[in-house]
Amino acid sequence: MRPSLSSRLKVLSDSPMKIIASLLGPAGANVIRLHAGEPSLPPPLELVDQVVDDLRRPESYAYTPVTGLPELREALAEDLRADGIDATPDEVAITSSGTTSIFGVLSAILDPGDEVILTDPTFMMYRPVIEYLGARARWVRSPPEEGFQPDVEAIKEAIGERTKAIVVVDPDNPTGRLMRPEASRALAEVAQDKGVYLLVDEAYRRIVYEGSYQSPQRYAPDNVVGLGSFSKDPGVPGLRVGYVYGPKELVEAYAELNGHMVFGASNASQLFVLRYLRWRGREAFIRSVVEEYRRRRDAAVSAARRHLPSAKFMVPQGSMYLYLDLSPLVSDSERFAAELASRHGVTVMPGTAFGPSGRTFVRVTFVSQQPDRLEEGVRRIGAALS
Secondary structure (H helix, E strand, O other): OOOOOOOOOHHHHHHHHHHHHHHHOOOOOOOOOOOOOOOOOOOOOOHHHHHHHHHHOOOHHHHOOOOOOOOHHHHHHHHHHOOOOOHHHEEEEHHHHHHHHHHHHHHHHHOOEEEEEEEOOOOOOHHHHHHOOOOEEEEOOOHHHOEEEEEEEEHHHHHHOEEEEEEEOOOOOOOOOOHHHHHHHHHHHHHHOOOOOOEOOOOOOOOOOOOOOOHHHHOOOOOEEEEOOOOOOOOHHHHHEEEEEOOHHHHHHHHHHHHHHHOOOOHHHHHHHHHOOOOOOOHHHHHHHHHHHHHHHHHHHHHHHOOOOOOOOOHHHHHOOEEOOOOOOOOHHHHHOOOOOOOHHOOOOEEHOOOOOOOHEEEEEOOOOHHHHHHHHHHHHHHHHH
16 A cells, blocks of 8 residues: 655645646746746856856865855855844854745744744745644734735734744735834834744845835844845846844754755855855846846836726835735636636736735736836736726
8 A cells, every 4th residue: 555645745735836836837928927036137147157167176066064155154144244134154054945944944943733923915935834834824914005014013912822933024025015114123022022033034135126124133133033045136046045044043953954854055056155245246236136127117017007007006115026906806816817827828926825815916026027028918917807
């Protein structure tokens, strides 16, 4: 008799990844893909050439420490300190992707029956992992009329005896909201007062169009854990490198888990990131990326105002997305996204991937296409609605 698979896998098979797979029909020039949060600009080619030279050295193929190359941890700690985040190399670990960071940190802090507070909406990977680990996601609505800012008082009231963590994404995926400094500080103080972790997903901390990202770590260093990725601003999602920073004991616990999951992130990928962090041209490169993505954001916003006059949305201050409320014309965003893909050749993410309130919402990625393709994609969404 064949052994059965774990019943916990059903949680993952019913996750938003299944929604994504259902949208990925046959590729073609006429299909406009607006669903994936994937950068479309190339990485700095001079760094690529340098890494090619690195690959000629035998030591580039060796195992790396489970917490990452020491010189990369030092460079990352320096970069975080430049952004006002007080982290030493011992409080930093390099991971094999931002999603690995999520799985590892939640595994380190959760026991079955624990709770994690998620803002509604939020990045789609958190709920499935929480439930896979036998814990429970507790949703707290971030009001659209307040620009999707976290409702600090409601979060505070939702904290119970089994609450282990609060999760926020900043800048946000899917809404593009940048957290106000007073909200960031208030959440850190709530986490400290209640003795829970505040997990801050800062994958887009360098993709900001108006304002600037400010980590809450300065207000509660023993309670705030940062989760990051190098997929976004350098434009290398396929290299799979991320990071975790936080209290030393949590980073060490993550390293123990990482040793059993993947051992260490790719040596060659870490060498690329090391060169990127120490590259003199990095800030100018990031400015050019942000300027191009701002141009595409503005094109998507203009197209939405033209072709989706009844849609409600916030102009994103950061990240890569428009989060469109299509009510009252849409009441089942998964069905609408499926029909949009099959009949109109446009893929978007349904809002239900991001939380219970997403039945009337869809997420549109604006960094993956040129403005003319964004215009056509949004026009097709309007045609589907009409």
